Amino acid sequence: MRVVIAGYGNVGRELGILLAEKVPDLRQRYGLEIMVAGVVTGRHGGWVARSATGIAPAALVAADWPSNQALPEGAEPFSGDALALIQATLLQSSVPADVLIEISPTNPRTGEPALSYCRAAIAHGMHVVTANKGPIALAHRELQSAAAARGVKVRFESTVMDGTPVINLSEFTLPATEISGIRAIINATSNYILSGLTLGQDFAETVRRAQAIGIAEADPSLDLDGWDAAVKVTIIANVLMGAAILPSEVVRETDAERMRAMVAAAPAGHVIKQVASVVRDSSAASGIRARVALEELAIDDSLASIGQGKAAIQFHTDTMGDLTVIEGPGSPRQTAFGILADLITIHRQSTGMPEKEAQA
């Protein structure tokens, strides 16, 4: 499998490390050899492999590009964007790269430039694995039908809760199951700040701390106002519950001011959480109601113990009742794992290979 990577920040580097680490396992378990045909970034330029076989993950990790200026061995500089890279790998060899890994910095409101990259890759007959929420929240159906017409796959486990099985949990472990609703804590910044406030910490201080450890943006309002969670919950509603909504249709009842007031007023034994939820509602035009709101949770609620660094999703199903999945402290490695899981699924499905067999 030859991949091209658009965007190479923390997640890209962790992906390189994970791919290098798992070379023997991928070969032995899945007969899968993943080689990198090229990388482009917005700020650091890019490179393509000189040979059609691509660059091995270990060479990627050894080069430590772009921290180190030198390119990986066997690579030559490439100055275009992902669209140019997709073209280049098409021209360069008789076999184009098989997969675009789309992890470039992207505007979650427009989905760009990731959305254009995804469209181009599909049009050129490449599978797409993305960790970018925007393209999937805005254009899931369009991308899926373009991919189906071209005989390729679009996968995106890492768009919600890093690599935690959410899409894959539903697709692979809940057969013949209808998901009637979900509740989730899926915005790290809001949860960090609310958890801090609950512990009695000062609001401004908690925000600064979240910024210092890199989970909050300079302007955290996209998180506190529910935009980030709304984009993620749109993906869940559209992909797992058959809806067709846009992030702008998600009702948002959350902001910094309300956080402070509600935490201060919360009765003992209760915590305030930013909860994203979807329920079926036949009276709504879209058939569902999606919402991101501050909620007061009793301490025995499975979502109440989701502290700083954690995330969780609860599925209401017709077969399994309630099922909750909690992610321990998330990091770029988890996001990289979601991408790897998607690559393996694409490999399995293209080769007709069964799932990982339980270790016997």
Next chain:
Amino acid sequence: MRVVIAGYGNVGRELGILLAEKVPDLRQRYGLEIMVAGVVTGRHGGWVARSATGIAPAALVAADWPSNQALPEGAEPFSGDALALIQATLLQSSVPADVLIEISPTNPRTGEPALSYCRAAIAHGMHVVTANKGPIALAHRELQSAAAARGVKVRFESTVMDGTPVINLSEFTLPATEISGIRAIINATSNYILSGLTLGQDFAETVRRAQAIGIAEADPSLDLDGWDAAVKVTIIANVLMGAAILPSEVVRETDAERMRAMVAAAPAGHVIKQVASVVRDSSAASGIRARVALEELAIDDSLASIGQGKAAIQFHTDTMGDLTVIEGPGSPRQTAFGILADLITIHRQSTGMPEKEAQA
């Protein structure tokens, strides 16, 4: 797919209801038609279908056998045990039943009679789906290699946490992942009683209540002393972590007396839980250490909020860090779902069909 069912209590009846409910979905999504070729029970006798096609799930539900004395339409009485039933379905038609669903009352220490039924089904070229812990805890490897030699599958999702994806979570959503340890709350009776004690309820009263709602046995000591959890954790260690231990090798540090003492002594903000755990330990002969013990958990531990009726498992992995799955109140329907999920997996894998596609 023609199935025979050994044991037909609450889980069997819920399975019938679920199969009947999901007929259109199974047909449309998976091209799967499940028919019942026969049922045997210890106390209520049994029946076989008169025709080789078997009895439709709806007819099973309509008959409400054995509550109602009348057999399902198209069935005739059968008086043997599961071994005789397996033989009978072999003789009765040119195509033997494809799958034994093994849910008969079984001694968890010996695994019998379930283990003999599983062995016989495999020997006759039938797949096995079981919700019985005993056979898997005692003979996982033996059954898997017999099944592999015969070209059939043995699946057992419902042996741990009803139908909650545990085995399937690892097999289908955690590719290229090493599970380095687990912690779990997997004994309903102990958790019910400990949660009651924590709420200040009287021990004897809590036990009586657990017995009244049917989760505790007349003698709850198999649960309180950790035997039930030890059997389940043996399955987890052997199947998901490559160990080869017996339930008797699981260290147990839990009983009624310690429960009372530890709950009374627990500091504020802490709860006592019966935690089953497995860690890798290269100094142990088996390569792992498995234990069921009473532990004092801080309130922000993901396992601390697992109250009455719930169960949970936490995986420590090399790719996803910590991942916790919580089951909401469990019931026979959840166990039936695990069996259905296993039947669908067997169907998919025998027909080379891909997984459930995400609802687009």
